[in-house]
Amino acid sequence: MSSSSSSSSSSGSSPSAPFTLAALGWDDSLAAELPDGLIPARVSRVDRGAAEVMSASGHLRADYGARVRRAAAADPVALPCVGDWVGLRRLAEGRFELEELLPRRTAFVRGGVSRLSRGGLSGDSQGQVLAANVDVVFVAEPALHATDTADLSRIERLLALAWESGARPVVLVTKSDLIGEGLEFLLDEVATAAPGVDVHPVCSVSGEGVEIVRSYLEGTRTAVVLGASGAGKSTLVNALAGEDVMETQQVRAGDGRGRHTTVHRELIPLARGGLIIDTPGIRRIGLYDMGEGVDMVFSDLEELAGRCRFGDCRHDTEPGCAVLAAIEDGTLPERRLESWNKLQREAAWMASRSDARLRKEIQGRWKSITKEMRKTGRNRP
Numbered sequence: 591m592s593s594s595s596s597s598s599s600s601s602g603s604s605p606s607a608p609f610t611l612a613a614l615g616w617d618d619s620l621a622a623e624l625p626d627g628l629i630p631a632r633v634s635r636v637d638r639g640a641a642e643v644m645s646a647s648g649h650l651r652a653d654y655g656a657r658v659r660r661a662a663a664a665d666p667v668a669l670p671c672v673g674d675w676v677g678l679r680r681l682a683e684g685r686f687e688l689e690e691l692l693p694r695r696t697a698f699v700r701g702g703v704s705r706l707s708r709g710g711l712s713g714d715s716q717g718q719v720l721a722a723n724v725d726v727v728f729v730a731e732p733a734l735h736a737t738d739t740a741d742l743s744r745i746e747r748l749l750a751l752a753w754e755s756g757a758r759p760v761v762l763v764t765k766s767d768l769i770g771e772g773l774e775f776l777l778d779e780v781a782t783a784a785p786g787v788d789v790h791p792v793c794s795v796s797g798e799g800v801e802i803v804r805s806y807l808e809g810t811r812t813a814v815v816l817g818a819s820g821a822g823k824s825t826l827v828n829a830l831a832g833e834d835v836m837e838t839q840q841v842r843a844g845d846g847r848g849r850h851t852t853v854h855r856e857l858i859p860l861a862r863g864g865l866i867i868d869t870p871g872i873r874r875i876g877l878y879d880m881g882e883g884v885d886m887v888f889s890d891l892e893e894l895a896g897r898c899r900f901g902d903c904r905h906d907t908e909p910g911c912a913v914l915a916a917i918e919d920g921t922l923p924e925r926r927l928e929s930w931n932k933l934q935r936e937a938a939w940m941a942s943r944s945d946a947r948l949r950k951e952i953q954g955r956w957k958s959i960t961k962e963m964r965k966t967g968r969n970r971p
C-alpha cells in the first residue's frame with residue numbers, strides 16, 4: 591500500500607507558518623497598487639470560488655468578494671489564479687474575502703493571450719488564466735518518454751506559449767539519465783528547436799542539473815513548469831523543494847485515480863528562495879493568437895526568410911530561397927521548416943475563426959476591469 595503519501599500538497603490542511611511577504615515576491619510597486627485597508631497575499635491555489643493564499647499570517651482561505659465574482663462572470667480572465675497578488679478584507683466573523691486583484695505582470699492564458707505594453711493582458715472570452723506573475727517558464731520534456739526521445743514539436747509549442755506569456759522560457763530535458771550516450775546529440779537537436787533559449791539536462795533522481803534549475807529562481811523569482819503528463823514535473827519540484835511537496839506518479843500509481851497525478855496548479859515557496867508552480871500535464875495547446883510566440887520560436891527561420899530572393903517566398907520550390915539553401919547545406923533541419931509551416935497554418939486558422947473586431951475590443955478589457963474594480967473599491971464607504 592502506498593497510500594501513506596507524504597504529500598502536503600493540499601497546503602491548506604497543514605498548519606502553516608507565516609510568510610515573509612518579501613520572500614513571496616512582494617515589492618514597492620505592488621504595495622503601491624494595494625488599496626488602503628486591504629491585506630496583501632499571494633494566491634497559492636484556487637479551488638471553486640475560493641482561493642488559498644499565502645500571507646504574513648500564513649495560509650488563509652479567501653472567498654471571492656462580490657466585485658471579483660461580478661468581474662469574473664463578465665470575463666473569466668478576471669478570475670483569480672495561482673500566482674496572483676490580491677488584497678483581502680477581514681470580515682467581522684473572521685473570514686477573509688478576496689476583494690482586489692492586483693495588476694498582473696505576466697500571465698498564461700489558455701484560449702489566447704497577447705501581451706499588452708505593461709502589465710495588461712488580453713484574452714478572448716474563453717480565456718482562462720493558468721498562472722500569473724511568472725518570471726521563468728520551464729518547458730519540461732523528457733529525454734525519453736516510453737520509447738520515444740524528446741518530442742521537438744511539443745517543445746516548440748510550449749515555447750510559443752511561454753514566449754507569449756511575457757516570461758523567460760528555459761528548456762529542461764528531464765530524465766536525462768534514461769538516454770545515456772545519446773544525451774549530447776539529443777541536446778543539440780533540442781537546441782535547434784529552441785533558438786535563443788537555454789537548454790539544460792536534468793535528472794531529478796540523481797540531482798544532476800537541479801542546481802542549475804535553481805539558479806533561475808534566485809531571489810524571489812517565480813517559475814512555472816510546463817510539460818506533458820509524466821514529464822517529471824512534480825519530481826523536479828520535489829527535488830527543488832528538498833522534500834515531497836507534490837505527489838508523483840509512483841506514489842499515485844496504485845490508487846486508480848488516473849494518469850494525471852497533478853490535478854491542481856500550486857505555487858510552492860522554496861526554502862532556499864524562489865517560488866515554483868507545478869501544473870497538471872498539458873494535453874493540448876491552443877495556438878490562438880500566438881502569432882508572436884510562434885515567430886519567437888522560429889526566429890532562426892524568420893531570419894533566413896528575410897534573405898530569400900522573393901519577399902513572398904514560400905520556401906517551397908522558389909529559386910534563391912535561403913531557407914531551402916540552409917536545409918540543403920545541412921545547417922537547418924528539414925523538420926524545422928515543416929514544423930514552422932504547420933504551426934503558422936494552425937495559428938492563422940485559429941485567428942481566422944475569431945472576429946477581428948471583437949478581439950480588438952477585448953484587448954483593453956483586462957486593463958479596464960482592473961481599473962473599474964479599483965475605482966469601485968476606493969469609493970466604498
Ligand SMILES: Nc1nc2c(ncn2[C@@H]2O[C@H](COP(=O)(O)OP(=O)(O)OP(=O)(O)O)[C@@H](O)[C@H]2O)c(=O)[nH]1
Pocket residue numbers: 764765766767768792793794795796817818819820821822823824825826837838839840849850851852853869870871872
Ligand atoms: N529515470 C528517471 N525517472 C524520473 C525522473 N524524474 C521523474 N521520473 C519518473 O517519471 C514518472 C513521472 O514523474 P512525475 O514527476 O509524476 O511527472 P509529472 O510531469 O509531474 O506528471 P503529471 O503530474 O501527470 O503531469 C515518475 O515515475 C517519476 O519517478 C528522472 O529524472 N529520471
Ligand SMILES: [Zn+2]
Pocket residue numbers: 895898899903904905906908910911912913914
Ligand atoms: Zn524562401
